[in-house]
Amino acid sequence: MAFVEWFEFQIPGKVICAENAVSQIGGELDKTGGTKAFLVTDEGVEKAGLTEKVIDGLGSGEAELVGTFKDVPPNSEIQVVQSCYDAAKAAGADCLISVGGGSVIDTTKGCALLMVEGGDLIDHQSAVYMPTGPVPPHIAVPTTAGTGSESTFAAVIKDAEQQVKLIFQGPELAPTIALLDPMMTLTLPSGLTAATGMDALTHCIEALHSEMHEPICDGLALHGIRLISEYLPRAVRDGSDVEARTYMMIAANMGGVAFANAFVGIVHAMAHSVGGRFGVPHGVANAILLPVGMEFNLRYVDEEVPSRYRMVADALGLDVDEVEDLDAAMKAIEFVRDLTVELNIPQRLSEVEVPEDGLEAVTEDAMVDGSMFNNPGEPEYEEVLELFKSAY
Ligand SMILES: [Fe+2]
Incomplete structure (x- = not known):
């Protein structure tokens, strides 16, 4: 094994894992300080009734749901993130919940970034993202077991014009909480x-x-x-x-x-x-x-x-x-x-x-x-x- 001269290991946010963990999402959101939650998902997840479980779980805390964005495609795009941010801003959101696979969670990371910086997402790619203000709390609820995006520092978002995937990264983009609930993956084909x-x-x-x-x-x-x-x-x-x-x-x-x-x-x-x-x-x-x-x-x-x-x-x-x-x-x-x-x-x-x-x-x-x-x-x-x- 190679001699390790120097390395850096950073732990992302909290991980919670339990059957039916989403039933407690409201209480967990309270601990982050979030009060006006904006939920990001996609059509398939919505149709499978999974967002409903999360919305029900919000009842375990004080935060209110102020809006939902459910138009995330399988490979999310810059324009989708901008639309998601516009909707979250219009709803007056101060915290985010993502319910879906990597594309949904990454879209939400991009939305969190824009809630701090505003402007165009594309201006923040490649370099390590250094926020100019507090990044809103984000609870990620994965509905697949694969991307690990619920506990990574990066968002992969497609630039539709150039047909390439861009990477936005920085420790502050990791969700505050990764809520692993196996019951959210039972209907995955x-x-x-x-x-x-x-x-x-x-x-x-x-x-x-x-x-x-x-x-x-x-x-x-x-x-x-x-x-x-x-x-x-x-x-x-x-x-x-x-x-x-x-x-x-x-x-x-x-x-x-x-x-x-x-x-x-x-x-x-x-x-x-x-x-x-x-x-x-x-x-x-x-x-x-x-x-x-x-x-x-x-x-x-x-x-x-x-x-x-x-x-x-x-x-x-x-x-x-x-x-x-x-x-x-x-x-x-x-x-x-x-x-x-x-x-x-x-x-x-x-x-x-x-x-x-x-x-x-x-x-x-x-x-x-x-x-x-x-x-x-x-x-x-x-x-x-x-x-x-x-x-x-
Ligand atoms: Fe991957």
Whole structure:
């Protein structure tokens, strides 16, 4: 294991995990000082009756609900965040509740930023966000177990004009409370359960191979991998398995905290680009690209990638005691590939509406994606293009 000379680990907000935790959201909101709550969600979550549970839970406290925004698309956009902010401002909100997947939670982070700064969201991208005033309290209620966005410092928002995903980040963007309630994920269809779960697995594995890896994140990521390998297949097979849903929410959260500090790498850089340009769902893109990116990173022997993948293999429960690092790593990669087949996730980019003549454009986007800079080595353009072709 590489000698750790220096690292920084920051803990995001409070995490609460319990069956029916949303029934207590009002009391939790009171503790944050929020009094006028604005709820952000999407149509699917609303139709599934999940926002209603949260609104009922507000009765456990004093805060009143002053408005709702339910027009968040699967890959949120700058303009959506601006509209959400306009609605929250018009409603006189002083605190936020997000109920949904990563896109909803990230939209709400962007809204919180605009409630402090006003103006155009796009002016705040890339640099670390330093608020000029108090950021409003935000309780995130995830309805998927994948993004970990409820406990990360970043919001990924698409710039529709340029067809790329932009990253807004800073410790102050982490939600004040992550409210993990497995009952909020019971109605998530198996395909989405599988894809979002693979996003969580990708966070854990990329936090381990990132050049910013460090022991605290290693611990979170490795236990996340253990939980995902055990509970993701169960949650996909039977969506009403509350134990599996609970552990998947915890694993996704651990992966989120791990990558919020250690960051991710080439897999996310490539997944962001096919998501930004061709709308490939984030979890599906990661599931397709994770084994490809891992295999590529095996060349970074000096950065100890093979031995770090041995740790992954161990956490996956594979018997690798008697084999070399490289063979152990290959077993881990094979496991990941087999898992995506078992979970019935598309295997190739050609199956998810990425046009073959778009591979050069997504390569260009991936090369400048922020996640690429924390990969253990720096791939060349031609190498990334080859990876996209091999995943096509
Ligand atoms: Fe992700």
